[in-house]
Amino acid sequence: MHVVVTGSSRGIGRELKTRLAARGDRVTGTSRDHSSGTRLDVSDPGQQARFAAQIKGDAVDLLVCNAGVYLDKAMKLEDYSAELWNKTLTVNVSGVFLTVQAMLPNLRLAETPRIAIISSQMASNARAPGGSYAYRASKAAVLNLGRNLATDLAQERIAVGIYHPGWVRTDMGGSSGEISVEESAIGLMHEFDMLSMETTGCFHSWDGRVQPY
Numbered sequence: 001m002h003v004v005v006t007g008s009s010r011g012i013g014r015e016l017k018t019r020l021a022a023r024g025d026r027v028t029g030t031s032r033d034h035s036s037g038t039r040l041d042v043s044d045p046g047q048q049a050r051f052a053a054q055i056k057g058d059a060v061d062l063l064v065c066n067a068g069v070y071l072d073k074a075m076k077l078e079d080y081s082a083e084l085w086n087k088t089l090t091v092n093v094s095g096v097f098l099t100v101q102a103m104l105p106n107l108r109l110a111e112t113p114r115i116a117i118i119s120s121q122m123a124s125n126a127r128a129p130g131g132s133y134a135y136r137a138s139k140a141a142v143l144n145l146g147r148n149l150a151t152d153l154a155q156e157r158i159a160v161g162i163y164h165p166g167w168v169r170t171d172m173g174g175s176s177g178e179i180s181v182e183e184s185a186i187g188l189m190h191e192f193d194m195l196s197m198e199t200t201g202c203f204h205s206w207d208g209r210v211q212p213y
Contacts, residue, residue, distance in 0.1 A: 001025045002110075004060050006099055007067030009036040012118070012165050015185035016064060028055065030067070042067045042095030052102040059109035062192060065096045066118045072134045085134050092138035097145060113158045114195045116188070117146040121164040121205065126212040143203060143213070150201035159200040163191060166206045179206070 003020050007013040008029030017029040017036070030040035030051065040051050042065075069091045071084050096117055107113040121127065123139035143162050150160035165188060167178045187206035195202070203211045 001061040002028070002059060003062045003064065004028045004030070004055075004103060004106075005064040005066055006030045006040060006042055006095075009033065012168060012181055012184055012188070013064075013066040015181045016066065016188065019185050019189060032067075040067075042099050043090045045098060048098045048102040052105070055106060057109070058106060060103055060106035061110040061112065062114045062116065063100065063103050063107060064116045064118070064192070065099050067095060067099075068092045068118065068138075070132075070135045072132055074131070077133070080133065088134040088138050089141070092135075093141045093145065096142050100149060107158055108156065112196075113156075114192065115146075115149065115153075115158065115160045116192050116195065117142060117160065117162045118165055118188075119143045119146065119162045119203070121211055123164075124212050147201050147203075154197065154200060157197060159195050159197050161191065161195040161199065161201075162203045163188060164203075164205040164211050 003025050005013055005017050005020070005027060008017040009031035013029070014036070017027050021027045028038060029036040030038045032041045033039060038051065038054070039047065041047050069088060071088055072080065100115060107115070119142050120139040122132065122136045123143040125140065146160055146162035153160060165184045168181050168184045184206045191204055191206065191208060203213060205211055
């Protein structure tokens, strides 16, 4: 199985790349620099086009849209800037769409193509504890994006799942996280394996729990 994982230079992405390769999958990992093997700034259409050209004709069985930023952790409302909003939404939302768009020809070559979008339970409208406005809004938007992609791609038999990776002890999640990066990756891999046309459009946590919209 050929898997493409964006944002695989650290944290959950790096762990997914390592574990997927260890079980025998062929993994193409990307990052904003060359540390993960393939350079891809997901918000850059030019880099998306170059990446697509590099793997043209190569089937992608699973696309994991993991790249993202969390720039407003513990930020006060009055400290937000237009630049912060723009960067957050460009990477976390537009970046996912551009990646799916660029990889569609490769996904169409696979027998059972799947797309896994890493969102967060912070996307849920049912949970509104305040703060992290840009990050929460971006994750809500990418949840909506994933749900709509699931509808539109159903006719092509491309399954789409949206996932909360857990509160993970990483640079992004912080040292107070509830689970390790290893636990998150193992759970997510199981969820990816279970994704099918019967479950397309799902919003699950790393351990299989259905998340509220």
